Amino acid sequence: MDVNECLFFPELCRNGRCRNTVGSFSCRCNRGYAPDESGARCLNIDECSLAASPADVCGANGTCADTPGGFECECAKGFEVKPMAQVGPESRIVW
Numbered sequence: 001m002d003v004n005e006c007l008f009f010p011e012l013c014r015n016g017r018c019r020n021t022v023g024s025f026s027c028r029c030n031r032g033y034a035p036d037e038s039g040a041r042c043l044n045i046d047e048c049s050l051a052a053s054p055a056d057v058c059g060a061n062g063t064c065a066d067t068p069g070g071f072e073c074e075c076a077k078g079f080e081v082k083p084m085a086q087v088g089p090e091s092r093i094v095w
């Protein structure tokens with residue numbers, strides 16, 4: 001019989017959605033979160049450290065600040081924030 005891991009372990013897929021599958025489960029992480037090594041939790045993506053230089057994220061006139069599930073650009077005086085793409089991968093694990 002299949003066990004619904006999602007109901008059995010409420011901590012699964014924190015910051016994401018747990019989906020029961022036959023014999024396993026999968027996490028669908030919220031936007032801005034990526035699965036950890038086990039695939040059972042979703043961790044905040046540090047967008048600022050993904051780029052070679054924080055200036056690549058927010059430009060030369062902005063300062064990147066990582067936030068849970070996203071990031072913010074603090075702009076130098078006279079500059080505005082422009083919307084950017086977000087990262088939201090999906091993971092599956094099999095037991």
Ligand SMILES: [Ca+2]
Nearest residue numbers: 045067069070
């Ligand atoms: Ca983040």
